[in-house]
Amino acid sequence: MKQHEDLFAQIRRLKKERNAVILAHYYQDPDIQDVADYIGDSLGLSQEAAKTNADVIVFAGVHFMAETAKILNPTKTVLLPDLEAGCSLADSCPAPLFREFKKKYPGHVVVSYVNCSAAVKAESDYICTSSNAVKIVNSIPKDQPILFAPDKNLGRYVMQQTGREMVLWPGACVVHETFSEKKLVQLQVEHPDAVVIAHPECEEPILKHAAFIGSTTALLNFSLKNPAKKFIVVTESGILHQMQKAAPEKIFIPAPPNANCACNECPYMRRNTLEKIAQCLETMQPEIRLPEDLRLRALVPVQRMLELSA
């Protein structure tokens, strides 16, 4: 405990000295969420990164998120506490393969989930997150064919919500594909009063049990506004920290993964630690850098998304 208090104090001091802001995703360890200046979903974090006055952004999240912050802030220093904090979805879509894939679908507008590299963003017409994907696809004329990458589960969900056919890149998130339908149903039997809420990166058999589907922020808001006292939460378990903090009288049950593992914790997100945050503020490393021509190409679809989400 004492060690954590020292680290918190050290981080606060360094933040002041560097004029830094810590942006954290809900999937970070509770300690990191507690030291952050802003906690949010992918869209909220991009919006916050776009408007911060800080000189330094410490991104307590994964690589594509820090990269998006850099795309929006070329003159600021963007630090990622652990450069190995990647994402299985982003990794499932290497830019050279994606370029070849695109060639097979001439005339298609490309909508890419923000969970992709800057190089894939640069190949895209629109970026979306799980909170605005339906809105963004609906903003595209009905007769315009669409290619959606890299998450096939979010893509399928968006197709169902919009009634649009889309070509899907076959990527998926290792965390959201880990949930067991059998164990979820067992949990529902044990807790018949619990409301199931799920992230759209989950597979279809899981989503069909959900009373509400949304981004991490949408799940948090729904669980706070809904009068139910008990929720089964089907997404990375880090989100439960804010749910429990905001509604200590409610019960939040993390949905069980297939195996007896902690696979409902994102192994990439959880690479970040308080120690690494303190260290990156001390050394100003590892820093995210992008070639300017790539940044400018990736900026166009990111800005389009922010305009459509304002």
Ligand code: 13P
């Ligand atoms: P959101 O925060 O947009 O819901 O996305 C979840 C996620 O998997 C981030 O990597």
Ligand code: SF4
């Ligand atoms: Fe990527 Fe899934 Fe981890 Fe999100 S939870 S960062 S989509 S691997």
